[in-house]
Amino acid sequence: MDKVELRKKDFITSLILIAFGIFMILYTFNYIPMKDSWGGVMNVWYVSPGLFPVCIGSLIVLMGMVLCRRAIKDGGAEKFFQDLFRKKRGISEKTLRFWGILLVIFAYVYLYIPRIDFFLSTMLTLMVFISFFYLNRPDLLKRLFSFYLAGSLLFLALFTLKIDRELNARFLYAMDLLVFLLFLAYIAYCRILIQGDQELKRRWRVSILMSILPSLFLIPSFRYFLLVPLPVEGGFIEMMNLIRYAFR
Incomplete structure (x- = not known):
């Protein structure tokens, strides 16, 4: 590897280091108190637990x-x-699949799980993830990726602007309903894209089943048999509660 090529990689690495260091510093200042009161004694900034990550972040920058x-x-x-x-x-198909995996995981972990009914979040994620790979056609992947990205960005905007709080104040499960509509719209969009292809229609049906059935089996098992509290118990979990109580 020649020197210029090596320095190019150094340049990319330096940008990543600077961004990570700045993120560490900002996160520390926002979420770790630099001074606080413990047992009536005020701790000063130089004994704060946030001092170490600030120093490390500064050195990284x-x-x-x-x-x-x-x-x-x-x-x-x-x-x-x-x-x-x-x-x-x-963009190549391989690269698009990589970004698709990242998009699905990040949207699931950071966007939907903390705010949306866990059953619904899991069902949507499984549907998108399975369709990305099982409906194995490059042109479909690009369109489905764009559709899901647009939907995720829409919800990111709603959460960032705190519009979701206003909607949930008017109707408790408003955001769950919107995500469910995204789920239905994604299924319908898949169906439109695969018109005329019987094999893809079969795979589309399998994708729907494999997104619903595992969620319908595993999540109630964790919730009602193992008694594991779920991150967000929204409209769908509440319906499960009503059904469970009705048959007790």
């Missing part, structure tokens, strides 16, 4: 800046931008 300066000086940054703009437009 500093090292990233040093590495970035060296990479820029030796032509690594220039090489990076040359390669970036020289690449062909478009």
Whole structure:
């Protein structure tokens, strides 16, 4: 590997280090108190548990800046931008699948699980994940990825702007209902895209079953037999509670 290529990788690494260090510092200041009162005694900032991550984050940023300066000086940054703009437009199927996996996991863990009924979140995630791979056609993958990304960004905006709180204040399960509509819309969109292909229609039906049946078996098992509390028990879990109490 020549020196310029190595410096290009150093440039990318330096950006990651700087971003991670800044994230660590901001997270510490936002979520870890730099001073607090314990037993009536006020602790000062230099004995705060947040001091260590702030120092580590600052050192990471500093090292990233040093590495970035060296990479820029030796032509690594220039090489990076040359390669970036020289690449062909478009994205390969392999890369799209990778981003699809990340999108589904991050949306499930950080977007839906903390706020949406756990059964519904799991059912939607399974449907999207299975369809990404089981409906094995590159043009379908791009369209389904774009559709799910748009839906996730919409909900991210609702949560970020705290519109979900206003909706839930008017109707307790408003956000659950909207996510359920996304689930139905995703299924319908899949069906529209595979018109005329009998094999894909069969796979589409299997995808729906495999998103509903495991959720319908595992989640009630954890909730009612193992007595494991679920992250969010919304409209669907409440319906399960009503059915359970009706047959007791």
